[in-house]
Amino acid sequence: MENLTAKSFALRQDVLDMIYMAKTGHIGGDFSVMDILVTLYYKQLRVDPARMDDPDRDRFILSKGHSVEALYAVLCSRGFFPKEDLKTYSQYQSKYIGHPNNKINGIEMNSGSLGHGLSVSVGMALAGKMDKRDYRVYVVMGDGELAEGSVWEGAMAAGHYKLDNLCAVVDRNRLQISGCTEDVMAHDSLDQRFGSFGWHVTHAAGNDIEALNAAFEEAKSVKGKPTVIIADTTKGYGVSFIENQAAWHHKVPTEEEYQLATKELAERRAANE
Amino acid sequence: MNNIPNRQAICDVLIEKANTDKDIVVLCSDSRGSASMTDYVKAHPDQFVEVGIAEQSLVSVAAGLARCGKKAFAASPACFLSTRSMEQAKVDVAYSNTNVTLIGISGGVSYGALGMTHHSAQDIAVMGSIPNMRVYIPSDRHQTKCLIEALLQDQKPAYIRVGRNPVEDVYAEDNVPFEMDKATVLAEGTDVAIVACGEMVRPAKEAAELLREKGISAGVLDMYCVKPIDKEAVVKAASKARCVVTVEEHTYIGGLGAMVAQIVSAECPKKVKNLSLPDAPVVTGKSQEVFDHYGLNREGIAKAAEELLASL
Numbered sequence: 001m002e003n004l005t006a007k008s009f010a011l012r013q014d015v016l017d018m019i020y021m022a023k024t025g026h027i028g029g030d031f032s033v034m035d036i037l038v039t040l041y042y043k044q045l046r047v048d049p050a051r052m053d054d055p056d057r058d059r060f061i062l063s064k065g066h067s068v069e070a071l072y073a074v075l076c077s078r079g080f081f082p083k084e085d086l087k088t089y090s091q092y093q094s095k096y097i098g099h100p101n102n103k104i105n106g107i108e109m110n111s112g113s114l115g116h117g118l119s120v121s122v123g124m125a126l127a128g129k130m131d132k133r134d135y136r137v138y139v140v141m142g143d144g145e146l147a148e149g150s151v152w153e154g155a156m157a158a159g160h161y162k163l164d165n166l167c168a169v170v171d172r173n174r175l176q177i178s179g180c181t182e183d184v185m186a187h188d189s190l191d192q193r194f195g196s197f198g199w200h201v202t203h204a205a206g207n208d209i210e211a212l213n214a215a216f217e218e219a220k221s222v223k224g225k226p227t228v229i230i231a232d233t234t235k236g237y238g239v240s241f242i243e244n245q246a247a248w249h250h251k252v253p254t255e256e257e258y259q260l261a262t263k264e265l266a267e268r269r270a271a272n273e
Numbered sequence: 274m275n276n277i278p279n280r281q282a283i284c285d286v287l288i289e290k291a292n293t294d295k296d297i298v299v300l301c302s303d304s305r306g307s308a309s310m311t312d313y314v315k316a317h318p319d320q321f322v323e324v325g326i327a328e329q330s331l332v333s334v335a336a337g338l339a340r341c342g343k344k345a346f347a348a349s350p351a352c353f354l355s356t357r358s359m360e361q362a363k364v365d366v367a368y369s370n371t372n373v374t375l376i377g378i379s380g381g382v383s384y385g386a387l388g389m390t391h392h393s394a395q396d397i398a399v400m401g402s403i404p405n406m407r408v409y410i411p412s413d414r415h416q417t418k419c420l421i422e423a424l425l426q427d428q429k430p431a432y433i434r435v436g437r438n439p440v441e442d443v444y445a446e447d448n449v450p451f452e453m454d455k456a457t458v459l460a461e462g463t464d465v466a467i468v469a470c471g472e473m474v475r476p477a478k479e480a481a482e483l484l485r486e487k488g489i490s491a492g493v494l495d496m497y498c499v500k501p502i503d504k505e506a507v508v509k510a511a512s513k514a515r516c517v518v519t520v521e522e523h524t525y526i527g528g529l530g531a532m533v534a535q536i537v538s539a540e541c542p543k544k545v546k547n548l549s550l551p552d553a554p555v556v557t558g559k560s561q562e563v564f565d566h567y568g569l570n571r572e573g574i575a576k577a578a579e580e581l582l583a584s585l
Contacts, residue, residue, distance in 0.1 A: 055342060102369055108340060110369040113360050119330040120365055123337020123345075126322060130298070131342075150361075153330035160325075 004209045007077070008038045009269035012238045013262065014073040014086060020258045022090035024098060028248040029142060030070035032173040032206070032233040036140055037074045039212040046135065049080040052105055058135050059124045061109050063117020064142035064171060065099040066250075071107070072096060080106035115148025117141060118168060122157045125166040125226075136220070140169045144176030147185045152197070158226040159198025166226040167219040168199075172206065173235035177249045194228045206231030239264050275414065275442050279435035280309040280348075280378050282414035286421040287346060291317045294425070298322060298338050300347045302331040307437075308348035308378045332358040332375065336365035339372040344425060351377025351393035351434050352384070359399055362432065367406040372428040374421075375400075376435070380410070381471070381522035382555055382563045383437035389554040393434065398527025400432040401500045407431045408500040412474035413443040416497055419451035427453070434471065436522075438560065441475050443495065454498045456506035462492030465578045466510035466517045468533050470496045473520040473548075473569060480574035490514075491578060502532050508540045516581045517545040520574055522564070525549040546581045548574060 012031055019025030041047075046058040062071050069089065076083055081104065088094035095103045099112030109120055121139040128135050145151065158166055170190065178184050191201045200222045204215035212231060219227035235249075236242035239261040253261060291297040291313070300322045305314050314321050322338070324331045328349055335345035347354070354377045355362075366373045377396055384391035401408045409424075409431060411417040417435060424431055443459070444450070450457050459474070460481050469477035474495045481491035492510045496502060511517050517537055519530035530547030537545050548569055556566045564570050568577065 059341070109336070109371075110364060113364050115329075116333050116361060116365055119333030119361075120337040120340070122330070123334035123339070123343075124341050125337075126334065127298075127338045127341030127343050130319065150329040150333070153324070153327040154333065156327070157324050157330055157334060 003273055004038050004042055006269045006272040008034050008209065009238055009265050009272065011038065011073040011077060013265045014076070015069045016253070016258065016261055016265065018069050018072065018086055018089045020253055021087065023252050024090050025069045025252070026066040026250045027242060028175065028235040028245070029064060029067040029171065029173070031237045031239065031242065032235045033064070033067045033140060033171045034070050034237070035207045035209050036169055036171060036212060036231055037070055039209050039216065040138055041074050041078050043213050044216045045138065049078060049106060056133055056135050059108055059121070059137045061111065061117040061121050061139045062100050063111055063139050064114065064145055065111035068098060068100050071100065075106040114142070114145040115150040118151050118154030119157065121166055121168070122154050122161070122163060125158070125163040126161060128165050129163070135165070137166045138169065140171060143170055143172045143174065143181050143187055144184065146170065146187055155194060155197045155199065162198070162224050163226045164223050167216065168226065168228040170228060170230050171233050172230050173233040175235045175244065175246045175249070177246065179246050190230055198225055200225050200227040201230065202227060203230045203232060206233030207237045238268055276439045277414050278309065278437065278439045279411060279414050279417040280437070282417040283376060283421055283435065284309045284313050286418050288313050288316045290425060291320050294344070295320065296342055296344050298343045298345050300324060300331055300335050300345060302326055302328050302349045304349045304378065307350060308376065310348055328353045328358040329361050332361035332373070333365045335373045336361070336369060336371040340369070344428065345373045346376055347373060348376040348378055350391065351380035351396050352391050355393050355396035355399050355432070362400065362406060363403045366430045367403045370405060370430065373430055374424050375432040377432060378435055379437035380434035381436060382550065382560045385559045385563065386557050392555065394522070394524050394550045394555065395527070396434055397499050397523050397529060401527065405430055409433045409497055410471035410499055411435065411497045412471055412495050413440055415442060415444045415446055415449040416451060419449055420497065423453040436472050440472050443475050443478060454501055454503065456498065456503040457495040458506065459493040459495055460491065461513065462490040463513055464490045464515055464582060466492045466494065466514040467520065467574065467578065468494045468496050468507060468510070468517065468529065469520040470499055470529050471522055473522055476569070476571045477520050477574055479571040480578065483571060483575045484578055489578065489582065496529060499529050499532070502536070504536050507533055507536045511537045511543055512541045514543070515585055516543050518548060518574065518578050518581060519545065520548045520569060522569065523549055524552050526552055544581055544585065546577050548577055
């Protein structure tokens, strides 16, 4: 088994390259969500890049669609499309736009408007129950996203229909574009909120692949209710000067910053190999 | 007097088709009664999803079901469906290209005196402006049935608006000329071309008869397919006539009349008069009283046509 922690640092370099070349992207959230995506695509999701029409495939929705660069890097590394495609990210006439686009192999739904993914995943999970298929549905939301009222419409329906084939992940990095989530709109009662909607709530260190994998395994064992994993992440994880800085929500690195970040990522990767 | 509303016609088709097509799923937002879906729920409880009073979730859940192979029909009052959940319609249905039919029930001013919160006098403009979203407003129960059957075949995003009350038949049960995305020509005329949709088709047809008695030749198009509009039919009818009158249960902004005027001005310039609801909360009253108030009836349409012809 390859070292997934090292891989996740290598994939952050792909994200850095994409954003540096295109001069656009959401690097902070990409780096925070990367380990969640790596865990899902390398250890959990039952998906085959060559068979995305398989009705029994697991479903994944990136509801925090602005972290699409991280998703592109992971999908590419799993063979959903060739690496040359990443160079077209955000370029004129490219399908690799700044939010998920289901014209790309591996992407189920278009997203970008926050607060949609959870309800969409409820529909997918309901379809699985209706058809007695054993696929699972995964959705990743940002913590700032949870202020959208539509999230709670979806949470209510998932609890009501006891969708134990549905697992939501909150990328709890505690920062959003305007600053700390707790200053912008407080979310520290997530356990009670999801719990009272009929969910099983669990926590995981969100930049720790083993811890995340254990949480996904726990979710699979929970019957009769959906599970939400509150993944405690660090925004910008992997590069010291990007970590925990709201300003890096969608800042583009200068050449100097790019070189520094590249060096740090290489060091982090080497330290984990 | 017909007593079957178009919404009931939708339910009847879906009940029948769901007997053999297990992928059909109907969703409601505490709207099964208003949508006339109670019989469907009884017949196919396993092919029904209730989301509660949550229209945003209604549309997203429908999209998720559709993405997993279901033919989703989300039915909710048009006023809420077309505005509260517009973003979900835009992103999860149209942009993601999911097989969802949004059924806006009690559309237009069906809810009469309940006021502007319950009117959907801008749903053509809202839904029609979304790329990959089609807009249909059928004129009677028979056409509604044909439309639902066609939508079950094509599996693309669509928004349908139907009214709350039964409306008089435009077509005979055994003779419903229907071609998907093609306007139905109810009459051909050389003086005025009347283009109408939904509940305005019947009075438009009657207005043409009234005009004929006065020696005025009026053509009538039933443009149930508001988007994609049947441009060819508009050009053909307008080219034959001296002027054009449009009639719709919708504001004049971004509705059928605006679309027809765009086509006519570009392809075969003629004077176009839009009969519509105003850009304002409408007068209080039952829907027929509202129609009468704004001249959206047989006499009003005929009068507008005569005045337009007199102005040429």
